[in-house]
Amino acid sequence: MAQRTDIPVSELLLDQKNARLGEEQETQQATVNALAKQQGRRLVRLAEDIVAKKLDPAQLFSVVRTTDKKPRYVVLEGNRRTLALKALETPTIVQAAMAASDFKKLLVLAEKFQKDPIESVHCVLYEPGEQPAATDFVMGRHGGAQDGIGLVEWDSDEKDRFRARHGVNAVRNYSGQVIDFLAEIDGASESKTKIATNIGRLMGSKAVREALGLTVVNKQLVSIYPKDEIAKALRKIAFDLRSKHITVPDIYDDTLRQAYIATFTTDEMPDPSKKLSAPVVLTDLPKGDAAPTVPTTTAPTAPKTKPKKKPQRASVAASDAKINPSAPRTNNVYQELVTLDADRYPNAAAILFRVFLELSVDAYIARHELMDEPTRRNTKLAKRMKDVGDHLLAANGIPKQLHTVVFQVADNQHNIAAGVTAFNQYVHNEFAFPKPQELRLAWDEVQPFLEAVWK
Secondary structure (H helix, E strand, O other), X not given: OOEEEEEEHHHEEOOOOOOOOOOOOOOHHHHHXXXXXXXXXXXXXXXXXXXXXXXXXXXXXXEEEOOOOOOOEEEEEOHHHHHHHHHHHOHHHHHHHOOHHHHHHHHHHHHHHOOOOOOEEEEEEEOHHHHHHHHHHHHHHHOOOHHHOOOOOOOHHHHHHHHHHOOOOXXXXXXXXXXXXXHHHHOOOOOOOOOHHHHHHHHOOHHHHHHHOEEEEOOEEEEOOOHHHHHHHHHHHHHHHHOOOOOHHHHOOHHHHHXXXXXXXXXXXXXXXXXXXOOEEHHHOOOOOOOOOOOOOOOOOOOOOOOOOOOOOOOXXXXXXXXXXOXXXXXXXXXXXXXXXXXXXXXXXHHHXXXXXXXXXXXXXXXXXXXXXXXXXXXXXXXXHHHHHHHHHHOOOOOHHHHHHHHHHHHOOOOOOOOHHHHHHHHHOOOOOOOHHHHHHHHHHHXXXXXXXXX
């Protein structure tokens, strides 16, 4: 059975079959180069964290003993940490795979590391015949929530709540303060839609806060209106985000955020005649007697009845998207995306999503003669997406904010759910497990781009 033991870092081997890498590597140095290149600046950040805090004792390395005469240990869980430790010990092993600026930072960290190095790490050791069991445990950690079997990652609101409750940050961030305020007066929402990030975008705008009668004192939102008045606008914001009436492209920059707030009716904004004699911290506002109402997008004279909950769509694609592909097969693919249940068939949905994205991009390229056929075949999807985005922007087919989103998707930036690299991994990587909710969120982020492509 597996046992816990300390193993010298010098005896650890990176997994040449590491799931983070697109291909199996032939040598240890090739694995070092591939993983260092794939991680980029994140490897430096990890090294910086190790130098500052050491290793988390709760996170053990999982290793399998080799069958060599002098055994060494292949790392199944902890490859990034292993590489960071080896790079701190001998920075030159990753020099060829790193940007010059990142390598310079690594050299500074390595100098600090030498004063108090980590020479061995806490491991769970498996014998060669026990690797299937080890693989199951590693998959449990990296295979997503798996209906509760695996690691259920916290969303941004849960992370912030943990920091506030455990003394890391004494004050919740703006989105947490708003969510706590609404939960206190209306009860916790049963909606599964995550809204914290977008509330943070809105509350981070000084112009939006001023329009709502909010200011900031010591990182806390402070209201110049009583509870029932400020609740009008905050309820509407939460409702619009949960119902997907407002999505990321609608509030991507400060101009769009101000334009969104400008659409609020008089009844959806605080009454200026009811200002408080002195501002009060949002979460300390006294409770009022008025029953909560749910904001709607109807005219002010319409009755404010609570609408029936719209069930979350099961498919990846939204059926109300303004997309009508002219090519019969592409249109069929889109119709399947609209009807295919992503919860039941996430792998098929992920691959079909990637196929539709590429067919759409290629159709636009052909329609506008942006590339000849040999060039198109030899150009990566990310570059083709960027060329289409540039052409649409130049033709006033998309706003600058959406153009930025297209480039973020193409570059697989981590503050956005959609990403070309992730789509490719769903097709080619047996360890990449698409999550239905992430697929739906990714669709919501690229839908405006696809609508512009097929307009």
